[in-house]
Amino acid sequence: MTYRSMIIAVAALATPLMIAAPALAQTTAETQVVAVLDGYRGALEALSASRAETFFWPDAQVFEQGGAEGSISEYLSHHLAPELAEFSSFAFQDHVTKATVVGDVAYATETYRFQIAFKTAGRAPAERRGVATSVLRQRDGEWRIVSYHSSTRAPRPAP
Numbered sequence: 001m002t003y004r005s006m007i008i009a010v011a012a013l014a015t016p017l018m019i020a021a022p023a024l025a026q027t028t029a030e031t032q033v034v035a036v037l038d039g040y041r042g043a044l045e046a047l048s049a050s051r052a053e054t055f056f057w058p059d060a061q062v063f064e065q066g067g068a069e070g071s072i073s074e075y076l077s078h079h080l081a082p083e084l085a086e087f088s089s090f091a092f093q094d095h096v097t098k099a100t101v102v103g104d105v106a107y108a109t110e111t112y113r114f115q116i117a118f119k120t121a122g123r124a125p126a127e128r129r130g131v132a133t134s135v136l137r138q139r140d141g142e143w144r145i146v147s148y149h150s151s152t153r154a155p156r157p158a159p
Contacts, residue, residue, distance in 0.1 A: 047089075095110065
């Protein structure tokens, strides 16, 4: 085998490894991004506004139902924390997340259903279908949400 043939053979064998390495790194980052979103959803199910806040960067912005809710701390103080205090349970079903990572930024979409039970006696549970779009940013090796938009509606009656 000539020197040139050996270089071509080594290059041919190494090329698939060079192509696969970035895909593996991206898959790891996507897994980390999905874990952040799963953590946020878990905090909601635990009815913990303080835990929910840990999945957002302090400068994160929240949008919900067509409205700008402000920073995550504003959203928690005037909206989410008071709501969670009224719930006896918050349960998600049929949750699907799709995440794409581009460098230190990721975007994700989520679809889900949820049911909320209230502490108030006699108040009927609320059931909704929802979607969310998130933008996450990696800073110092940690992924957190920088922009979150969600929208829900009552499920359509079965035909």
